[in-house]
Every structure is written in structure tokens, then in C-alpha cells.
Amino acid sequence: MLQNVDLSFPLEELEYYLLILTRVSMFVFAAPFFGRTEVSRSIKASFAVILSFLLFESISPHMYVQYSSILEYTSLVLVEAVTGLLIGLIAAVTMDIAAFAGQIVDTNIGFSMAAQIDPATQQNVTVTGHFYQYAFMLIFIVTGMHRYLMLALAESFQLIPLGKAVFDLDALYDSLLGFLADYVSLGFRIGLPIFCVALITSGLLGIMAKVSPQMNMFAIGMQLKAAMGLGILVLTVRLLPDAADLIFTEMRHMIVSMVQAMGGAA
Numbered sequence: 001m002l003q004n005v006d007l008s009f010p011l012e013e014l015e016y017y018l019l020i021l022t023r024v025s026m027f028v029f030a031a032p033f034f035g036r037t038e039v040s041r042s043i044k045a046s047f048a049v050i051l052s053f054l055l056f057e058s059i060s061p062h063m064y065v066q067y068s069s070i071l072e073y074t075s076l077v078l079v080e081a082v083t084g085l086l087i088g089l090i091a092a093v094t095m096d097i098a099a100f101a102g103q104i105v106d107t108n109i110g111f112s113m114a115a116q117i118d119p120a121t122q123q124n125v126t127v128t129g130h131f132y133q134y135a136f137m138l139i140f141i142v143t144g145m146h147r148y149l150m151l152a153l154a155e156s157f158q159l160i161p162l163g164k165a166v167f168d169l170d171a172l173y174d175s176l177l178g179f180l181a182d183y184v185s186l187g188f189r190i191g192l193p194i195f196c197v198a199l200i201t202s203g204l205l206g207i208m209a210k211v212s213p214q215m216n217m218f219a220i221g222m223q224l225k226a227a228m229g230l231g232i233l234v235l236t237v238r239l240l241p242d243a244a245d246l247i248f249t250e251m252r253h254m255i256v257s258m259v260q261a262m263g264g265a266a
Contacts (some may be wrong), residue, residue, distance in 0.1 A: 012064045015073070017067065019162045022054040022077050023084035027153050030088030033137065033146045045247045053163045057153055065163040071240050076163045080088035083165045083262055089154060090258050091149060094251040097183055101243075102129025108191075108198035109229030111221050128233065132190070132240075139244040145251070154256050161253070171261035174255065184249055190243045197232045201225055 025048040028034045034044065067073045106112045106126035116125060125133065140146065188195070205221045 012227075014099045016162065017052065017056050017062055018061075019076060019080050020056050020157070021048065022080040022160075024048050024055065024153065026084030027088040029090055030085055031138060032092045034149070035088065035092065041120045051150070055157060058154070059157055063161060079165050080162065082152075082167070083156070083160060086258050086262065087153065088149075089177055090254045091251050094131070094179075094182075094247060094254055095136065095140070097153075097186050097190070097247050097250070098132035099129040100183065100187035102132045103166050104127050104187060104191040105194045105229065105233070108195055111226070111229075130247055131233075133217060135240050136244045136247060139241055140248070143244075143248070145248055148252070151257075152259075156259055159259050166263040168261045168263070174258040175261055178257075179250075179254055186250060188245055189246065193236050193239075194229050194232045197228050201228050202218050218257060 013253070025045070028044050028048045028051070063077055065073075067076060088160070103126050105128045109128075111127050116127070116130060201224060202221075205224070208215065
């Protein structure tokens with residue numbers, strides 16, 4: 001019975017699948033949750049292969065790419081790699097707003113020197129930054145944002161057909177410039193409660209220094225700011241889902257902007 005099974009397939013099918021695999025692989029290795037260093041590379045590669053096969057079967061009809069040389073096909077592979085990388089990278093950078101907000105908080109309450117290496121980005125992240133990152137990643141999974149990223153990747157093949165990506169540099173520049181403004185704005189909004197408390201505490205310490213010059217305000221101020229900051233951090237834990245929603249909304253907006261800049265608007 002095995003002799004009657006036909007396992008042959010057209011070469012165009014393999015070329016089409018490899019282009020899908022290129023975009024999906026770059027997305028998986030760059031996107032948040034999927035691309036974290038805690039996940040082994042073999043699991044990432046296996047997931048990319050399986051997801052690419054599912055997308056290959058779901059995309060209909062297959063519009064095979066036309067090329068005349070190996071060099072031209074290589075350029076198509078590079079275009080797909082950049083397309084998947086930009087979609088995954090902008091989502092990952094959006095999640096870094098949590099680390100930026102934590103850095104603002106720790107700078108004001110005196111925890112900025114207690115920085116640690118983040119295994120995901122290999123960069124120094126403060127204690128509160130680590131807390132925000134893992135809290136938002138948990139909310140990311142619970143709210144199903146990882147499914148949204150996979151759906152966005154799947155829809156990108158409809159909006160940006162294989163080999164048809166056109167990078168609008170002006171649109172990309174405008175999107176990134178707007179994102180940098182939102183990056184700073186959202187980071188300060190998340191850390192605003194503790195920032196305001198630290199500012200009021202600094203003002204009170206300044207008044208106390210004038211009233212009682214003999215007191216060591218430097219030693220008292222460090223302990224008081226840390227205690228007040230931790231207290232406000234505990235009280236504002238219930239606001240983390242709302243803060244995470246701000247980041248996820250920005251992530252959706254930036255993914256749409258990136259897809260439009262790469263030809264999705266057409």
C-alpha cells in the first residue's frame with residue numbers, strides 16, 4: 001500500500017513554503033513571549049515550522065512568486081525576513097515600556113543602583129522594571145495577546161502578499177517617531193503615581209531640612225522615599241491591568257502602522 005502513496009510536490013510549493021517560513025521564523029524569534037531567551041531555540045524552530053505549514057495550508061489561493069535567478073529569489077527571502085522582523089520587533093519594543101516605567105520609578109525611590117541583567121534583552125533592568133515586565137507578560141498571556149500576535153501575522157500574508165512588500169521609508173519614519181513619543185508618555189503615565197509621591201516627599205524633606213538643619217536628611221530621605229515608594233507600589237498593583245491595556249493598545253496600533261508602511265494599506 002505504501003508504494004501507491006505519491007509524496008512528490010511541485011518545486012513552486014517548496015519555494016512558497018520557504019518564503020512563509022522565513023517571515024514566520026523572524027517573527028517568532030523577535031516577538032514578545034515567543035522570542036524570549038527562556039524558550040529554547042529548538043522549540044522556537046519547531047513552532048515556526050508548524051505554524052508556517054498551517055499558514056501554508058490556510059493561504060488560498062497560492063500566488064507563486066516569479067523570479068529569474070537565484071539572486072532574485074535571495075532578495076525575496078531578505079524582504080520576507082525584514083517583514084517578519086519588523087512586525088515582531090515592534091511588538092517586543094512596545095513591551096519594553098514596562099522596563100522604562102520601572103526605571104523611572106526606581107530612580108525616584110532610590111532603587112536604580114539595584115539593577116540586574118535581563119536574560120531576555122541582556123540589558124540592565126531595575127527591580128521595579130523586572131516586576132513590571134513579568135507582571136505585564138503574565139497579563140499578556142492571560143488576556144490572549146499572544147493569540148492576537150499570531151492572528152496579526154496570519155493577516156499580514158493577506159495584506160502583504162509574499163514578495164510584494166514595499167517599504168515606505170517616510171511612513172516607517174513617521175510611525176517610529178510617533179512611537180518614541182508614545183514610549184516616553186506611556187512610561188511616565190505608568191510610573192506617575194510613585195513619581196508624584198516621590199516629588200511630594202522630596203518637597204517635605206526640603207522643608208524639614210530648613211526647619212531642622214541638624215537632622216541628617218540624606219539618611220532619612222533614602223529610607224523614607226523607599227518606604228513610600230514600596231507602599232504606593234503595593235497600593236497601585238490593582239492598576240496594572242489598566243496600565244497593561246495602554247501598552248497592548250499601543251502594540252496593536254504600531255503593528256497596524258508597520259503593516260501599512262510595508263504596503264498593507266494598498
